Amino acid sequence: MACCSDCYGNIHIAHMNLRDQYLPYRHLIGQVILDKSPNIKTVVNKLETIDNTYRNFKMEVIAGEERFVALVKENGCQFKFDFSKVYWNSRLHAEHERIISCFESDQLICDAMAGVGPFAIPAAKNKKCVVWANDLNPASYSALNDNIALNKVGNLVKPFNQDARGFIRQAFAELASSEMQHSPSRQQIRSFDHVVMNLPGTAIEFLDAFRGLYRDYRAPNGSDSSPALPEVKLPILHVHCFSNKEDRELDVKQRACAAMGIPTTEHESLNAEVIH
Numbered sequence: 001m002a003c004c005s006d007c008y009g010n011i012h013i014a015h016m017n018l019r020d021q022y023l024p025y026r027h028l029i030g031q032v033i034l035d036k037s038p039n040i041k042t043v044v045n046k047l048e049t050i051d052n053t054y055r056n057f058k059m060e061v062i063a064g065e066e067r068f069v070a071l072v073k074e075n076g077c078q079f080k081f082d083f084s085k086v087y088w089n090s091r092l093h094a095e096h097e098r099i100i101s102c103f104e105s106d107q108l109i110c111d112a113m114a115g116v117g118p119f120a121i122p123a124a125k126n127k128k129c130v131v132w133a134n135d136l137n138p139a140s141y142s143a144l145n146d147n148i149a150l151n152k153v154g155n156l157v158k159p160f161n162q163d164a165r166g167f168i169r170q171a172f173a174e175l176a177s178s179e180m181q182h183s184p185s186r187q188q189i190r191s192f193d194h195v196v197m198n199l200p201g202t203a204i205e206f207l208d209a210f211r212g213l214y215r216d217y218r219a220p221n222g223s224d225s226s227p228a229l230p231e232v233k234l235p236i237l238h239v240h241c242f243s244n245k246e247d248r249e250l251d252v253k254q255r256a257c258a259a260m261g262i263p264t265t266e267h268e269s270l271n272a273e274v275i276h
Contacts, residue, residue: 012041013070013083016062030063042067044083054137055087055115055199075100075122077151085139086116095275096122099196099238103127107193110171110235112164113203116143117157119196124156132175132192134160134167164197168209176217180230188231189217197239204241204252207259240275248274 014033018026023045030043043063068084074093081088096118103109103123111120111133120133135141141161148157160167172191179189197203217232245251253267 012039012067014040014043015059015083016043016045018045026060026062034063041065055113055140056085056137059084074118075126077117077121077125077147079116079118079121079143079147080150081116081143081147082139086137086143087140088116088118092118100127102236102238103129103194105129108132108175108190110168110192110195112168112195112197112206113199114144114159114196115140115198117147119198120144120157121147121151121153124153125151129156131157132160132171133157134162134164134171136161136163164199164203164206165209168195168206169213172213176232191232192235193233195235195237197237200240200242203239204255204259207237207239207256208261210237211261248272 014037016026016029016033018029022029026045030045033043034040041064042061044059045062047058047060068082070081070083070088072079072081072088072090074090075097079088099119100122105128107127107129109120109123109129109131111123111131114120114133114135115137116135117133120131123129124131133144135144138161141159144159148154148159160171162170175191176189179191197206199206214232214234216229218229239256241252241255243251249272250267252272253270254264256270257264257267
């Protein structure tokens with residue numbers, strides 16, 4: 001059968017993406033899945049594409065109970081959420097792990113589109129990173145708070161419920177202000193080490209939030225800045241996005257340059273990886 005499926009929450013929810021030709025048989029398909037998979041209690045079919053605002057989608061229960069609250073284990077952490085209200089894709093576990101592997105112990109992480117916490121929670125629990133985690137979706141924010149408590153990382157993860165663009169600017173400004181207040185005479189201040197922007201539909205457009213963030217600071221060994229300015233290490237930005245161009249790497253790099261307001265000819269300084 002040509003479709004895509006995922007299972008969530010100790011395998012009690014099966015999520016289907018049925019093609020149009022199978023829709024007349026969706027209830028039968030759902031019942032067969034229930035009959036053949038004792039652990040599955042709910043079978044849903046995706047009705048629309050993902051909403052880029054809140055990253056959820058409408059779904060239809062095609063068999064079983066209307067039970068959407070799932071408890072998922074990933075990267076040594078537990079995540080509880082209402083699957084009908086938030087975004088979660090268990091097939092992304094390898095990508096979650098790849099990004100987290102880039103973090104070093106005790107680093108500062110800015111997770112601008114955090115969802116229910118698949119990057120933020122393991123970064124705090126497994127790497128002891130301090131994470132400022134934000135999501136615009138109120139249901140994701142609520143689940144993020146629950147997962148912070150569930151995994152006992154409340155001392156390391158600071159949750160926010162804002163638009164990502166405003167959050168990025170606020171987070172960097174607040175952190176810099178705090179650093180300067182604690183040591184006004186310092187010539188070197190600490191900033192975020194990594195920024196995660198996992199909203200593939202639009203994340204690259206939010207790179208404009210970084211324009212001007214460092215005008216009052218200088219990069220390490222920077223030759224074009226006043227030595228009187230405090231030195232700050234620039235963060236690594238992890239931006240997920242889609243591309244349907246033939247040269248996807250070039251397309252993504254040029255779009256990133258355009259969003260940040262730098263010449264597209266400088267795209268070679270960026271790194272792009274194709275993820276399937």
